[in-house]
Structure formats: C-alpha cells, structure tokens
Amino acid sequence: MIRVLLADDEAMIRAGVRAIVQSDPGIEVVAEAADGRQAVELVLSHRPDVVLLDIRMPRMDGLAACAEILRVAPGTRVVILTTFGEDAYISQALGDGASGFLLKAGDPRELIAGVHAVADGGAYLSPRVARQVIDRFGGGRAAKEAAAAARLAALTDRERDVLALVGAGLSNADIAARLFLVEGTVKSYVSAILSRLGLRNRVQAAVLAHEAGLVEDSAR
Template identity: 70%
Template sequence: MTPSAPVRVLLADDEPLIRAGVRAILAGDPGIEVVAEAGDGAEAVELARRHRPDVALLDIRMPRVDGLAAGAEIRRLLPAVAVVILTTFGEDEYIAKAIDGGATGFLLKSGDPRELTTGIRAAAEGAAYLSPRIARRVIDTMGRTVRTSRAAERVAVLTPREREVLALIGEGISNADIARRLNLVEGTVKTHVSAILTRLAVRNRVQAAILAYEAGIVG
C-alpha cells in the first residue's frame, strides 16, 4: 500500500445485513476500499489469498470456518495482512484466542461507526487498535494473571522514552503518528517498539497495549 492508495479491506460476516451496514460506513471514507466480501471464514481465507487486502475485517461467528480460525490462517499465509475482529460484549472469551492468532484490532459491532474507520486505518498502519469500550474487557479476558502491581514492575524496566512509546501503543497509535507526537523519526520509533516487545517479553503490539492498560499508563 502506497501512502496515497486507499486501504484495501476484505469484509467477512455471515449476515448480509451486517455486511451491508459495514460496507456503507466504509464507503463514506474515500481512503478505504472494500475489495472483497465473504459470508464465511473459508471463503474469507480464499479471497484474502486472491485479493491480498491490507486489512481483513472478520466477524467471529461464521459457518464452516469461524473468524478466529480464518484470521489465524490469513496471518499464517499472508503475514502482511492485518486482521481486525468484529466482536460483541458477549464474545469476550474469544478475544484471547484472537490475539494468539495474530489479530491486531478489536471493534464492537455496536460501537461508534467512526471507530470502524479509525480501527481499520490504525491496523493498516501497523498499530494495535482496541475499541475503547472493550479495552478493559480485553484485559479481563486475558485472565488478569498479571495484576496491576506486577504489570507496573514489568513496565519499570523500560526507559522513560520507551514508556512514552508504550503509552501511545496502548492508545492504538501507529508508528508514524507516534513519531509525530514525540518529534522522532519513524525508524527510531520502530527501534523503540522492538525494544519494548523484547523487554516486556510480549509477542505483539496488542499484548503490549494490554500490559500498558494493566500498568495504568493508559487511561
């Protein structure tokens, strides 16, 4: 994807009405283009292989292959494709599995429509985006195995600059925007992000964002 090109999205949901609603919202953003639609997870994987979108927006519950399995398979086959999961409050138990499968975003079907475009853009830029209304629930889904005090101890190993970067990761901000916020070059931000993941022993930006919430450095 070039800077001027629209974000290419694969949309997968087994409910035609939901697909139509999401498509209509995305159509209102000239910087986003829906390149394919699927009614189940198996079809989503096949269309991802064919169209190679920037972002795969997947419902969790779909026939044949659900969104979790489809997202994990898309990430395995096409690591450059960001996976964003559409969820509801009643599906918290699936979120940890989605993270393990490489999902980088979580959006509520009942959320503010503006979150949909914001989350897709963030995912396309390499950021982790958690819908503000489910951020705390994501933490709870992870089992709270690391309590606030323990999370604060883990974050304490970071330098002040790394803590600043981690806080912005927790807000779902891309490397480019972090660079602008902190008056750094993007390459330096990437170095900081890599160091943060290593120091905190987390696998991806989503887990880093969750730890930032746990430690209390993100509201």
C-alpha cells in the same frame, strides 16, 4: 487507498460495516465473504490490506480464519469484530496475531480509526474491548494494574511514552510525529519494548498499556 475485505455471515451486518468504512474516502471495500473459508480464498485472490473478520461464521469460524489468513498472507492485517461476552475468543485471537478488536455495536468512528491504525502498522483495541480483556483475564482491576505497572518498571521513560501511544492505536509514523522522533527510532523502541516485556506483538503491548493505565494517562 486502504483495501478492505469484510467477512460476516449476516448480510445486513456486512452492509452496515461497508457503509461505515466506505464513508471514508481513503478506504475501499474490495470483497465480502459470508464464511471463514470464503474469507481465506478471497484474501488470496484480492490481497486486501485489512480484513474485518467476524468470530462466529459457518464452515470456518473467525479464529481459524484469522490464523489461516495470517499464515497464507502475512502482510494482511486482521481486525476482529466482536460482541460483548466473546472475550475468551479475543484472548485466543490475541495469541494468533490479530491486529485489532472492535465491537460491532461500538462507535462507527472507532471502526474507521481502527482500519487506519492497523493499515499503518499499528494495533487498535476498542477501549471497551480492552477493559473486557483486562477484567476477565487479570482478576481485579487494581491488582492487574499493579502487576502491569511492576512489569513496566523495566522500561525507560521514553519507552513508556512509546508504549502508551502503541496502546492508543498509533502507528510508528504517528508516534514519531507526536514525540518528535525519527520513525526508525520509534521502530527500535517498539522492538525493544516487545523484547524486554516478553510480548509477541503490538496488540499484546496495547493490552498491557491499557492494564497499566498508560493509555488513560496519555490522553490527559
């Protein structure tokens, strides 16, 4: 059972998100917070596997709460709930170590898939969030794709396969099953990819995979 904490200052949003995630029998909402400070306190008392965290909240905003949660409970995974136009915040949260980014107005199936992905150790980016980040922070799409492809030239074909599936939100276990590898081997591949490309975490790797068009290619 995946234990989830919801943090949003709007009660109706929390109710909607709770209804969606609890429609999955493998997910349980263990606590709800109406501001960032309360979210940090509830993480310490409930130790959830995943926190679904709004960006704009009183007392402590979602970005500060994300950083604090990952400091005091490094085993907890944080998924940022965002809206269009908040891509600058997304960039900061990437650096802070958030494991996923989902649109509040997105497909409910993405919310459930994202919770499972990050709980299993993966990274999850809503495709529309990924495109926002790429378009805003990389200049033109063609130029960004070319630059990303050049960076990936240092990878082997198998490492590119692994990176594409990281970008798609798969965990190490799922990647191992897809590529007929041992999970430990996938973990070694991921570590090598992060090191070779100078990336801090799987979410940054996922963004790069989207930039290079690997995620679209892997879905064909």
